[in-house]
Amino acid sequence: MPDTAIERAARSTPPAVANRLKGLSDRGLAMLFVAPTIVLLLAINIFPLIWTIYLSFTNYRVNRPNRDVDFVGLRNYERILNDADIWLTMQATAHFLIWTIVLQVLIGFTLAYLINKKFKGNDLWTTIIVLPMMLSPAVVGNFWTFLYQPQIGLFNYVVGFLTGADPSSFSMIGEVSLAPWSIIIVDTWMWTPFVMLICLAGLRSIPDSIYEAAECDRASKWRQFWTITIPMVLPFLMLAVLFRGIENFKMFDLVVQLTGGGPGSTTELTSVNLKREAFEKWRTGYASAYAVILFVTIFGLASIYVKALNKVKER
Amino acid sequence: MRHNFMKSVAAAGMLAGAVAVSSTSSAQAEDLTLCWAAWDPANALVELSKDFEAKSGHKMKFEFVPWPNFADRMLNELNSGGKLCDLMIGDSQWIGGSAENGHYVKLNDFFKKEGIDMADFIPATVTGYAEWPKGTPNYWALPAFGDVVGWTYRKDWFARPELQAEFKQKYGRDLDAPKSLEELKQVAEFFQGREIDGKKVYGASIYTERGSEGITMGVTNALYNYGFQYGNPDKPYELEGFVNSEQAAKGLEFYKSLYDCCTPPGSSDWYMSENIDAYKSGQVAMQMNFAFIWPGVEADPNVGGGKSGYFPNPAGPGGHFAQLGGQGISVVAYSDKQDAALEYIKWFAQPEVQQKWWKAGGYSALRAVVEDPGFATSQPYAQTFLDSMAIVKDFWAEPSYASLLLAMQSRVHNYVVAGQGTAKEALDGLVKDWDEVFEDEGKK
Numbered sequence: 001m002p003d004t005a006i007e008r009a010a011r012s013t014p015p016a017v018a019n020r021l022k023g024l025s026d027r028g029l030a031m032l033f034v035a036p037t038i039v040l041l042l043a044i045n046i047f048p049l050i051w052t053i054y055l056s057f058t059n060y061r062v063n064r065p066n067r068d069v070d071f072v073g074l075r076n077y078e079r080i081l082n083d084a085d086i087w088l089t090m091q092a093t094a095h096f097l098i099w100t101i102v103l104q105v106l107i108g109f110t111l112a113y114l115i116n117k118k119f120k121g122n123d124l125w126t127t128i129i130v131l132p133m134m135l136s137p138a139v140v141g142n143f144w145t146f147l148y149q150p151q152i153g154l155f156n157y158v159v160g161f162l163t164g165a166d167p168s169s170f171s172m173i174g175e176v177s178l179a180p181w182s183i184i185i186v187d188t189w190m191w192t193p194f195v196m197l198i199c200l201a202g203l204r205s206i207p208d209s210i211y212e213a214a215e216c217d218r219a220s221k222w223r224q225f226w227t228i229t230i231p232m233v234l235p236f237l238m239l240a241v242l243f244r245g246i247e248n249f250k251m252f253d254l255v256v257q258l259t260g261g262g263p264g265s266t267t268e269l270t271s272v273n274l275k276r277e278a279f280e281k282w283r284t285g286y287a288s289a290y291a292v293i294l295f296v297t298i299f300g301l302a303s304i305y306v307k308a309l310n311k312v313k314e315r
Numbered sequence: 316m317r318h319n320f321m322k323s324v325a326a327a328g329m330l331a332g333a334v335a336v337s338s339t340s341s342a343q344a345e346d347l348t349l350c351w352a353a354w355d356p357a358n359a360l361v362e363l364s365k366d367f368e369a370k371s372g373h374k375m376k377f378e379f380v381p382w383p384n385f386a387d388r389m390l391n392e393l394n395s396g397g398k399l400c401d402l403m404i405g406d407s408q409w410i411g412g413s414a415e416n417g418h419y420v421k422l423n424d425f426f427k428k429e430g431i432d433m434a435d436f437i438p439a440t441v442t443g444y445a446e447w448p449k450g451t452p453n454y455w456a457l458p459a460f461g462d463v464v465g466w467t468y469r470k471d472w473f474a475r476p477e478l479q480a481e482f483k484q485k486y487g488r489d490l491d492a493p494k495s496l497e498e499l500k501q502v503a504e505f506f507q508g509r510e511i512d513g514k515k516v517y518g519a520s521i522y523t524e525r526g527s528e529g530i531t532m533g534v535t536n537a538l539y540n541y542g543f544q545y546g547n548p549d550k551p552y553e554l555e556g557f558v559n560s561e562q563a564a565k566g567l568e569f570y571k572s573l574y575d576c577c578t579p580p581g582s583s584d585w586y587m588s589e590n591i592d593a594y595k596s597g598q599v600a601m602q603m604n605f606a607f608i609w610p611g612v613e614a615d616p617n618v619g620g621g622k623s624g625y626f627p628n629p630a631g632p633g634g635h636f637a638q639l640g641g642q643g644i645s646v647v648a649y650s651d652k653q654d655a656a657l658e659y660i661k662w663f664a665q666p667e668v669q670q671k672w673w674k675a676g677g678y679s680a681l682r683a684v685v686e687d688p689g690f691a692t693s694q695p696y697a698q699t700f701l702d703s704m705a706i707v708k709d710f711w712a713e714p715s716y717a718s719l720l721l722a723m724q725s726r727v728h729n730y731v732v733a734g735q736g737t738a739k740e741a742l743d744g745l746v747k748d749w750d751e752v753f754e755d756e757g758k759k
Contacts, residue, residue: 059755063394064416064714085725150581151598174583176733260526263583264733265725280387281718282394283755 108195141257202236444643456643518577540631541566
């Protein structure tokens with residue numbers, strides 16, 4: 001009977017090493033190998049989290065090293081939760097999150113559905129469509145600022161051409177009612193291809209035999225779409241929503257480039273607001289409490305969502 | 316024999332001297348890094364510093380960061396005790412925090428030793444750029460670049476007979492550089508939407524930027540002149556009734572009315588560079604901007620060479636002030652090359668270097684330069700610079716200036732650009748925010 005790989009490895013282990021490892025169980029050995037990763041994880045993930053939680057109960061400011069650090073209890077949390085301006089940034093974030101996801105899912109799925117049909121130039125169109133997501137957000141932000149320019153911007157010109165309005169009569173990034181939509185439009189332009197790719201993967205994973213069986217049963221295209229396509233693509237769609245949700249909850253670069261949070265605080269999303277508190281006002285304790293609140297919110301929402309996703313996959 | 320002996324001693328002495336000089340200069344030759352904002356004056360300083368390199372043997376390196384990121388980048392550097400910068404030309408508002416947090420080297424002993432007297436500099440620049448606490452002889456910087464908010468206008472447009480006649484008929488006075496804020500608004504209204512040389516133009520470009528300090532640096536020029544004060548002059552940090560006085564609210568309303576009536580569309584987030592672009596491209600008749608841009612305006616083929624005029628921030632019903640800009644040069648406390656950095660400051664403080672600095676496009680704060688009889692006529696904008704420097708007022712320079720600034724940015728932008736609430740509500744909110752900052756600091 002030939003040797004197994006384990007037996008060969010055991011025989012080739014030098015006696016000195018073998019003696020040192022003698023007495024170590026399989027579990028002990030596994031722990032030994034995993035230990036470096038665990039230590040790294042503790043050092044760069046868990047410790048900062050615990051430290052942030054600790055700081056959130058203090059008045060610490062990282063730019064004032066000479067000042068005494070006082071324990072302030074729940075004061076930072078109270079201030080944040082009672083601050084009307086922070087609730088406004090939460091609302092702005094929710095508005096941005098909901099509309100970008102709705103638009104990206106609708107357009108992304110539609111594009112994927114169209115691209116999935118076999119036609120000439122299919123690959124070329126796919127490449128063209130995914131181009132925006134390959135660009136740097138800083139570049140995208142900058143050139144959309146020009147597109148939105150009321151006097152020379154192409155966006156305003158096109159809107160003016162289609163509606164008859166004077167292109168310089170409105171400012172996408174300067175008006176309270178339009179500014180939130182300006183960032184939604186850019187994010188949708190940039191990230192819809194990502195949703196499209198995930199949906200395309202979902203559509204291509206559906207075996208043709210299912211549609212053929214449906215055809216034999218004389219199911220209409222409409223019925224096939226709702227009873228085969230949608231249910232089978234749904235887990236992929238939900239995954240795309242999860243990715244875009246997490247990404248957009250921490251949206252920063254596009255907003256800073258496009259509107260800087262303005263006009264007023266209309267587009268100041270939570271991540272922009274948090275950065276101002278932490279690294280411009282240097283209120284480290286306060287910003288830590290803010291970060292903990294956001295962490296709990298995202299973690300809670302993501303957990304609920306992942307459970308729902310698992311249920312859909314089990315069906 | 317004696318002659319030979321003397322020759323030998325002299326030769327030995329010269330040799331020893333030469334060895335000493337060469338060993339001294341090789342021991343002291345350093346690579347110094349100077350940190351500042353990326354703008355025209357910084358380029359002028361690069362040229363000027365070649366003289367220092369030649370004379371001292373030190374090599375100069377420069378780290379320039381664009382204005383919108385300047386404070387973020389450099390304050391991060393200072394707060395982390397970084398050694399990137401040996402010399403820092405930091406903004407005037409940083410002086411309190413940098414002094415109290417030990418970022419800058421105190422320069423009193425150095426000034427005394429080198430005979431550098433702060434009385435030789437424009438008083439407002441000493442208070443604004445060098446002193447902390449304000450009004451005390453504790454110096455943390457040498458005034459390096461005097462700057463102030465002023466106005467540039469299209470003199471060639473103002474001089475057109477048909478516009479002159481129309482303006483006179485409408486307002487009963489000549490179309491000229493405005494003397495009051497009310498006149499400024501009238502001129503801006505006059506130009507708003509007008510067609511000049513077949514192109515639609517607008518009244519004025521003003522500071523509205525939201526992210527860093529823009530709108531605050533703009534709105535204060537209206538607030539000060541309507542009666543806004545940073546607090547009770549007799550009781551520090553008492554803000555109620557001073558920051559949000561009735562007059563201050565009127566000043567804020569004025570700035571909003573100027574923004575609403577007379578600025579180009581899409582100018583909701585404009586600061587120095589956007590205003591320059593709008594002016595140079597012939598979009599606006601007037602622009603608000605710091606004086607540093609004036610040499611560039613004069614040299615511009617479209618608007619320079621006599622086509623532009625300059626005037627100080629106009630007076631208002633509550634006084635005549637202008638927002639101070641500018642910076643002092645400091646030695647960073649974390650630098651390992653402080654001696655060489657001090658040498659640079661000593662070199663820079665010399666009257667002949669300051670004279671060259673002015674000629675190169677830098678605004679010297681040395682009185683010997685600006686009080687020279689030929690100064691006022693040396694450039695078309697020199698007199699306006701002098702007049703403006705005589706009326707300056709600065710924002711808070713407290714260690715917590717960033718919190719104070721961001722609160723003002725938010726409150727003012729919300730009212731002026733986003734049109735939310737009233738001027739009084741915006742200033743009441745500002746008092747609340749600033750009170751909270753001072754309470755956190757233990758100053759209230």
